[in-house]
Amino acid sequence: VRVCTKGGMIRRGSESTSWRPGNPSVESVKRAVAAARTALGGLPIFLYQLHHTDAYLKRPDLFAAVCRTLRELVDAGDVEHVGLCNATAEQVRLALEHVPVAAVQNNYSLWNLEAEVPVPPGAAASSKKGVLPLCRERGIAFLAHGPLGGLAARRRQRDLATDFPWLAEAAREKGVSTHVAALAIMRARWPDILIPIPGARVLDHALDSLSAADVHFSPSELAAFDAALSRPKKRRRSK
Numbered sequence: 001v002r003v004c005t006k007g008g009m010i011r012r013g014s015e016s017t018s019w020r021p022g023n024p025s026v027e028s029v030k031r032a033v034a035a036a037r038t039a040l041g042g043l044p045i046f047l048y049q050l051h052h053t054d055a056y057l058k059r060p061d062l063f064a065a066v067c068r069t070l071r072e073l074v075d076a077g078d079v080e081h082v083g084l085c086n087a088t089a090e091q092v093r094l095a096l097e098h099v100p101v102a103a104v105q106n107n108y109s110l111w112n113l114e115a116e117v118p119v120p121p122g123a124a125a126s127s128k129k130g131v132l133p134l135c136r137e138r139g140i141a142f143l144a145h146g147p148l149g150g151l152a153a154r155r156r157q158r159d160l161a162t163d164f165p166w167l168a169e170a171a172r173e174k175g176v177s178t179h180v181a182a183l184a185i186m187r188a189r190w191p192d193i194l195i196p197i198p199g200a201r202v203l204d205h206a207l208d209s210l211s212a213a214d215v216h217f218s219p220s221e222l223a224a225f226d227a228a229l230s231r232p233k234k235r236r237r238s239k
Contacts, residue, residue, distance in 0.1 A: 003040060005114045006049035006085050006105075007032030024062060027067045048073070049083035049105055053091050057125050060094060065097035074099065083143070089119055089130040092140070101140055105197070106131055108144035110164055110229065111184055115142070116189070136191050147186055148179050149194040166228045168233055174215055183212035185225055 008031060029050070050070065056063035073079045083103035084095060095101050106128055108115050119130035135142045149158040149235055160178040161168040171181035183196050200206035217225070 002046040002115065003043075004047035004049070005036050005045060006051040006083070007036065008051035008053075008055065008085075017213070024059070024066065026062075026065055029066050029069055030073070033078055037078060042081060044077055047081045047083050047103060048079040049085045050086045052089075053084055053087045054126060056091070058090075059116075062092065064094060064098055067095045071099035085145075086128070086142075088126065088132065090125075092131065092134055092138075096138065103137055103139070103143050105143035105145055105217060107146045107150075108132070108142070108194070109147045109149060110160070110167070110186070110188065111149065111158060112146075112155065113229065132190055136190065139146045140193065141195055142193050144186060144194055144196045147183060148198045150177040150199075164228070166225070168223070169219070170225070176211065176215055177208055180208060180212045180215055181208060184215035185217065185222070187212065188217055188222055188230045 008024065033045065033048060036048070046068070052067065053063065057067070067082075069143065070079065070082045073084060081102035082095075082099050083105060084092060084101060085105040087095070087104055089108065092095050092101060092104060108116055115130075115132040117129045118133065119127060123129060132142055134140075150158065153160075154160045158183055161171075164178075164182075165182055167185070168178050170185075171178045174181060174184075175186075179198070183198065186196055187194055196207075196209075196212075198209045200209060
């Protein structure tokens with residue numbers, strides 16, 4: 001078992017949605033890593049990710065300092081690998097100047113393919129476009145969070161079978177759930193670097209997601225999926 005964790009957020013309540021960005025600083029990162037190691041019984045952290053890098057957008061100097069601190073923690077043996085969470089392509093490049101980056105955890109799903117799109121001229125500083133191609137170029141794993149819709153799906157604001165009828169048909173042909181078909185398609189789009197990290201509240205859900213590794217689509221099927229994904233999406237009506 002490899003333990004991956006992240007720091008940079010503070011929980012301000014008991015609800016799962018109550019996490020908020022903390023006060024970013026070198027010292028807060030050191031404290032967070034020390035607390036995580038204590039929770040692990042003193043073992044080094046396999047992958048430590050700097051969470052909510054949006055908090056650093058206006059402070060690239062501070063972001064660089066924190067990245068240098070993470071490199072020091074790697075050199076000291078506290079952390080084995082460093083990752084970024086919710087990072088822009090520019091932040092990934094800046095981080096690489098100071099510390100090896102093993103993984104980037106950003107949102108990616110059939111609803112949100114922003115990470116695939118090249119960064120256009122004049123893009124907002126917070127844009128997450130272009131991260132997947134950059135990760136492929138630099139050999140960085142891309143951990144896709146929210147691949148099955150995340151909180152919006154749990155609130156029934158999104159539904160794979162309803163929003164992507166072609167996906168439901170593909171799942172039926174393969175004899176798998178729409179969740180599994182969606183995960184398999186996402187992995188097929190970026191097979192060398194993309195690792196979906198769907199949530200699972202029960203073991204059956206985890207095993208169902210894991211079975212996506214055994215589902216494969218032909219080049220013609222993937223081309224048809226690409227065409228379907230490029231079509232404008234219909235807005236769901238609010239209930």
